[in-house]
């Protein structure tokens with residue numbers, strides 16, 4: 450495959466789209482943003498923006514001449530993914546990066562997540578089918594595990610209250626999980642587009658760190674130079690509260706059950722890949738330690 454130069458991104462102002470767009474620009478790609486016709490998203494100066502309706506016909510016109518398309522649309526836009534893929538193929542786009550950025554197709558999720566997973570898989574299957582019929586169209590899914598610096602700041606349920614300097618440790622606090630920083634997520638997209646042959650038609654698995662709550666707590670204490678208050682809870686309570694909310698149709702169940710999956714003892718459910726088995730080295734993603742993560746989080750909080 451010839452080198453990828455022209456890259457279009459959907460969802461460029463989102464949680465992950467922002468660092469991905471910055472990484473693409475920094476890496477020297479010729480970046481264009483596609484956005485919904487009525488979007489109120491704000492984009493960085495100097496990047497061309499195409500506003501369009503998300504029909505296959507209009508998206509195809511917008512995608513002509515692009516080498517690659519990156520979909521980083523939020524969960525609300527799962528249903529438009531197939532149209533993006535169909536339009537990318539029709540426009541002659543060589544690589545489509547799927548809207549994944551989660552735990553990947555083999556992930557052993559709780560049954561409560563199966564409906565969401567099935568919706569996402571429709572687009573993944575579409576890309577796979579098209580690539581088999583048309584070898585000029587290729588795809589990559591990027592699995593990142595826990596978006597660690599972003600998630601630690603955003604979700605106190607993960608156990609770290611940055612303002613109060615207090616931690617909620619579930620069970621023994623020793624279960625490890627893998628995560629990728631926002632910078633690592635941006636680099637993963639850049640790495641895939643720089644290595645199109647090695648990353649064609651598969652899910653890559655990336656990570657910046659494998660870490661436990663105890664290791665993060667120690668790191669936060671070192672980085673802030675003070676002891677943190679420690680409270681205790683259990684993943685069993687999280688599972689029960691998440692399932693109750695789910696059954697009652699109440700909000701908040703997703704976060705409870707996601708954090709349960711992260712820390713459930715002895716399951717290693719959320720270790721996406723060992724350092725050696727992951728694609729982090731191929732894609733030039735820096736391996737961080739707990740202190741690095743604590744510093745990034747405290748600095749930006």
Ligand SMILES: NC(=O)c1ccc[n+]([C@@H]2O[C@H](COP(=O)([O-])OP(=O)(O)OC[C@H]3O[C@@H](n4cnc5c(N)ncnc54)[C@H](OP(=O)(O)O)[C@@H]3O)[C@@H](O)[C@H]2O)c1
Pocket residue numbers: 459460461462463464465466483484485488489490521522523524525526527529548549550551552593594595596
């Ligand atoms: N691993 C994890 O724990 C984790 C955490 C968060 C997200 N993710 C995944 O990462 C991906 C991106 O999520 P995000 O949080 O970055 O997204 P986001 O910030 O919620 O949204 C990104 C962009 O999606 C577009 N969008 C929103 N609703 C849409 C709709 N109905 N139709 C079409 N476009 C729509 C908007 O772009 P415009 O305004 O420009 O149109 C928006 O700025 C998703 O696949 C998400 O599931 C994973």
